[in-house]
Amino acid sequence: xxxxxxxxxxxxxxxxxxxxxxxxxxxxxxxxxxxxxxxxxxxxxxxxxxxxxxxxxxxxxxxxxxxxxxxxxxxxxxxxxxxxxxxxxxxxxxxxxxxxxxxxxxxxxxxxxxxxxxxxxx
Amino acid sequence: xxxxxxxxxxxxxxxxxxxxxxxxxxxxxxxxxxxxxxxxxxxxxxxxxxxxxxxxxxxxxxxxxxxxxxxxxxxxxxxxxxxxxxxxxxxxxxxxxxxxxxxxxxxxxxxxxxxxxxxxxxxxxxxxxxxxxxxxxxxxxxxxxxxxxxxxxxxxxxxxxxxxxxxxxxxxxxxxxxxxxxxxxxxxxxxxxxx
Numbered sequence: 001x002x003x004x005x006x007x008x009x010x011x012x013x014x015x016x017x018x019x020x021x022x023x024x025x026x027x028x029x030x031x032x033x034x035x036x037x038x039x040x041x042x043x044x045x046x047x048x049x050x051x052x053x054x055x056x057x058x059x060x061x062x063x064x065x066x067x068x069x070x071x072x073x074x075x076x077x078x079x080x081x082x083x084x085x086x087x088x089x090x091x092x093x094x095x096x097x098x099x100x101x102x103x104x105x106x107x108x109x110x111x112x113x114x115x116x117x118x119x120x121x122x
Numbered sequence: 123x124x125x126x127x128x129x130x131x132x133x134x135x136x137x138x139x140x141x142x143x144x145x146x147x148x149x150x151x152x153x154x155x156x157x158x159x160x161x162x163x164x165x166x167x168x169x170x171x172x173x174x175x176x177x178x179x180x181x182x183x184x185x186x187x188x189x190x191x192x193x194x195x196x197x198x199x200x201x202x203x204x205x206x207x208x209x210x211x212x213x214x215x216x217x218x219x220x221x222x223x224x225x226x227x228x229x230x231x232x233x234x235x236x237x238x239x240x241x242x243x244x245x246x247x248x249x250x251x252x253x254x255x256x257x258x259x260x261x262x263x264x265x266x267x268x269x270x271x272x273x274x275x276x277x278x279x280x281x282x283x284x285x286x287x288x289x290x291x292x293x294x295x296x297x298x299x300x301x302x303x304x305x306x307x308x309x310x311x312x313x314x315x316x317x
Contacts, residue, residue: 009307011288012300018285023297031304037312 010043017047025055033059033066038075045070045079054091061095061112062103068111080115084122093119 013032016024025048032044045067048056060067060079068083070076083092096119099112194201214222285293292300 007292007303007307008288009304009311011286011292012303012307014285014289015292015295016297016300018289018293019297019300021297024300027297027301027304031301031308035308037308037315039315040308040311 009040013040013043013047017050022053022055025051025053025059028056029059033063038072041066041070041072042075042078045075046082049079049082049086052086052088052091054095057092057095061092061115062099062108064105064108068115069108076111080118083115084118089119 013028016028016032028044028048032047033041035041035044045060048060048067060083061069063069065071067079068076070079083089086092093116096112096116100109100116103109103112292303
């Protein structure tokens with residue numbers, strides 16, 4: 001009788017970011033980072049960085065067109081800002097160094113190098 | 123040769139002094155004798171001397187700074203200096219002059235030495251204090267150790283940001299259900315943006 005209230009996408013992304021289930025990373029990767037909407041991709045990147053796990057950070061660092069390599073400069077800069085605001089940066093630094101040393105794509109390596117330098121300066 | 127004798131207080135003071143003066147100074151006796159002879163012959167200059175002596179007597183006695191407080195006079199002439207001091211100038215030899223010069227030089231050197239010591243004393247104390255300060259400072263610097271301060275103590279304990287009300291309701295649901303809710307929510311969001 002009463003229409004179910006449609007949950008807001010912001011709440012869903014936030015809930016997935018705080019969800020203890022590791023499968024939440026996969027949902028955010030498949031649905032969030034591939035969305036056509038810049039706002040959704042921005043919120044997804046923030047949720048994945050907040051999780052601060054190896055799997056969640058890898059998605060944003062090594063994938064071309066996602067996270068710090070997003071085609072939208074606004075989304076990419078937002079992801080970088082979120083990485084720099086992390087308290088514990090050990091995991092992301094390891095991933096960045098591996099990316100710099102081993103990634104096949106030059107652009108991805110360059111982006112990782114830039115973010116690594118920004119972390120050192122901060 | 124100088125001879126200083128005490129002045130004896132006597133009624134006939136002038137005669138006693140004349141007697142003593144006559145014994146000591148021979149030259150003056152001779153001169154006076156010549157004067158007396160000149161007076162006998164016809165006066166000569168001696169007459170004028172006697173006349174001027176009386177004048178001098180009045181002038182000199184009025185001088186309060188005269189060293190002849192008792193007004194001792196000789197042949198009408200009041201003596202202006204100590205009677206018992208010889209008019210002869212003492213001739214000092216070169217050796218005595220040299221001795222005096224050497225003693226004066228030695229005294230002046232000792233005095234200079236003492237004055238120099240007194241003047242240099244505060245400078246030396248200041249220099250000693252400065253040296254002590256420098257050595258203390260050097261010891262402190264050598265003992266100074268650089269200790270690494272760990273920033274862990276200053277690190278604030280961060281907590282996860284609090285979830286919004288809507289997220290709190292959804293976080294308890296399984297991931298699969300949230301995946302199902304994703305698509306309609308995305309559609310609503312896109313429609314809102316277009317509007």
